[in-house]
Amino acid sequence: MIILLFILDGCAINSYIKAHTPFIDSLSEKGFITFNCKTVFPTATYTGHSSIVTGTFPEQHGMIGNQFFDKNDKKVKHFDYYNPSEYIQSHTLFEMLNSPKTMAVAEPITKGADYIMPMQELNEISLEKRDELIFDKTMKFLKNYNIKFGVINFAGVDGYGETFGPDNKKYLNEISKCDQFLSQIYEIVEDKLIMIITADHGMTKVSKRFNLKRYFQNVGISGQFLESHRACHIYLNKDHKEIMEELNHIKEIDKIFLKSQTKDIKLYHKRTGDIVISANTGIEFEKENLNGSHGGYLKEELYVPLIIMSKNYELKYKYNSSRIYSTLDVAPTIIKLSNIKLNNIFPGKPI
């Protein structure tokens, strides 16, 4: 059996529904599909992917955003530059399924994978070519190696969403393009095949950047402001009274969590900021000129599609309308499909 986990990076539910996806539509009816699936906060790429491939919350895997302040050596560590494999603190599916050959294609979390196409390779090519390259590499790995498990991250989807916004045709077309890639991958596999499709986070429209660093410089409050798009970990040198008073008045801010309150959202870790905030509707903290973003706590960022389909293998999944599914359910589902017994290490449940 081959299990392939596809992540449509930054695929929002409403956009997925609007996009033309005839291949997934034709198979998901016989498989499993839900739009009632929650990812983790912050809805940032490294955090979301880490939870999917380890089946654990940020409080366990420690990937609390795209970057964090390392108190040990007093350095800011951004995972674009510091290898996530050295920082992730939970076992990945690649490690848990250690006997079959595994591949990670443009997947940011690669720890334990046998065949890897690093996500960084995408930086050198234009947005239009990214998902095509990911597709080509996936086909190559499947043809040349005896792959039994793979994670394929269609990172181009996120790029289109951020550049053009979640309602834009180009973003919807990119989701449709991935549907075509999936159908071609399905065709070449002759073995029993399970395809799981989900996203690390959704996408919301933004129209304005709110620069936290500049704002707090102007009001004379110091601290480290480490953004992951629409979320920010704030690290302070003194108590939080002064800054809290200020934060409470900023209309661009949606949620404010003191570090102790991040326990409730499974984000409490030694790397977590003294305060964690998320942006209000339409606001981006980190980058200029985006039309779509994520990181925050809005429904369109937190809920993602979760789809399971198969070939030469009958799935017997029943949709439970009262259950809120989670991207943390993916790892235990894969472990169960692989007939591996791991005693209750997952907070999620198999589908």
Ligand SMILES: [Zn+2]
């Ligand atoms: Zn992402």
